[in-house]
Amino acid sequence: MTHFHPLRRHRTREGARALKRNRPAGGAMHKGRGAGVALWVVCLMLLVAPFPIAFHFYHRDVLPPRLGTPAADTVGIDLAGNGFPAGSGAAPIVLAYHDIGTDSSSKYTIAPEEFEAQMSALDAAGYRSITADQFLSYIDGANVPPHSVLITFDDGTSGLWTYADKILERHRFTAVSFLITRLVGTNQPYYLTWRQIAAMQDSGRWDFGSHTQDLHHRVRSTPAGVPGAALTQRKWLPEAGRTETHAEFIARIRADLAGSIDDLTAHGLPRPALFAYPFSENETGDGDGTSQDASTVVHSLFPVTFVNNAPMLTTSRRQSRNGVVNRIELTDTDTPQSLLDRLARTTTIPITDDIDLANAARWTDEAGNIADITVDGRTVRLAAPSATYARAAFAPRKTADWVEYTISATIAGLDPDANPTDTIAVRTGSPEQILVRVSRNFVTISRGAFSATEPLFESRLAASDRHRVDVHVGDRSTDITIDGTPLFSQLVSGPTEAATGGFTFAGDRRSTADPFAPFTGVAVLPDAVS
Structure with missing residues (x-):
């Protein structure tokens, strides 16, 4: 490729003679050329100066800052977690968040100050967080500390890095983020980047699970059909003029789920054992067994899966034997007090000889x-x-x-x-x-x-x-x-x-x-x- 250079000169013999004939006496030509060179350099610097700055802020491998949130107090909150008898809360409770951020109209985005207030209430009430490995050990029969919570986030948005991480660090809490792996690093700055994910993993505060590779959307099974989750519903193939076959459906979702695992491990993360269903749709009542077959594929790859279905059931090993764990979903209408109240309603009761039957x-x-x-x-x-x-x-x-x-x-x-x-x-x-x-x-x-x-x-x-x-x-x-x-x-x-x-x-x-x-x-x- 030929590049334009502002100082390029004609090097032909005729050009050299012409240059010599026109050179002023006493070096004036040299001084003029120096001024021209300086002017070109200044212009070039002004032209390219913004690009390193832009590269610094938008390159996906550069970590943006984590933002601090003022610590919240718990004045006026009934710290219900401290009122349980010894042995209560032997089973961990799973919390489900989505994004932490500002200026959002979505009910699934919680303001950083509110998230900090909720974590402060959990901390003051004596709750403690557990990791993905600890939760899996509980499902397998091990005990976890009383009043344990597994804090989870769906979708993998950048608010986890920008706001949530520092708040978790302040309270010595850990969390699990379920990633839609094909969306990592896209639609910046909305989704997390792989660089942010690596830093979060290295902090010891975060584990990562799958939220599919690219099935967090809805599809129609017929041109006029009701849209359903792409993971649990066969889709219409317009180019073929038909609905995909059962074999095509199974192959599609299996490839996607395996791809999400490959994406995570290819970026140096452990193979995920936890999975969160998009839209919490693990059973659609389709009548043809499609969603049940989808669940079979999911459970063949992930031993534990999560949904946010009402009514919230207390986590138990028995309930989790089918591989599906229900979570308490938090939105922007929840307060620290409502969070503690919801936890109290789902806290397990210990076997004691003075059990309260009168409630x-x-x-x-x-x-x-x-x-x-x-x-x-x-x-x-x-x-x-x-x-x-x-x-x-x-x-x-x-x-x-x-x-x-x-x-x-x-x-x-x-x-x-x-x-x-x-x-x-x-x-x-x-x-x-x-x-x-x-x-x-x-x-x-x-x-x-x-x-x-x-x-x-x-x-x-x-x-x-x-x-x-x-x-x-x-x-x-x-x-x-x-x-x-x-x-x-x-x-x-x-x-x-x-x-x-x-x-x-x-x-x-x-x-x-x-x-x-x-x-x-x-x-x-x-x-x-x-």
């Missing part, structure tokens, strides 16, 4: 609503004045990981004329749920849901208006003792981590004019102190 809000009926019961000390009475059947589960979401405990109660009021029956169920919500149904002179033991049980054992009892029932929930078996006599033991048939759960009381009566038989002397004893 009526913890008891739920078969529809998941607050159960109609009364609790007087250690006596639980089913109410339901217009029904002949009632059920009350004790905090089923908060006790989903319960195991190695004994639930005891005396079923009283077994009147021979009214002939009521009561049921104590353990491992509530699991496929290994055991139901012990007791009447005045008979016991039936079964397994499964209340609506479809598998009979296991039945026996006559000495007729009495009360029977003491002790049910021990062990790691490998459920053992039933009635009136001090060991009566039956049932081994867990499936994975033990799927066989955990708390307890449920249920009652039948002949008519609404007859009372339900009360559960008296109710006690819960963990194996450690039994």
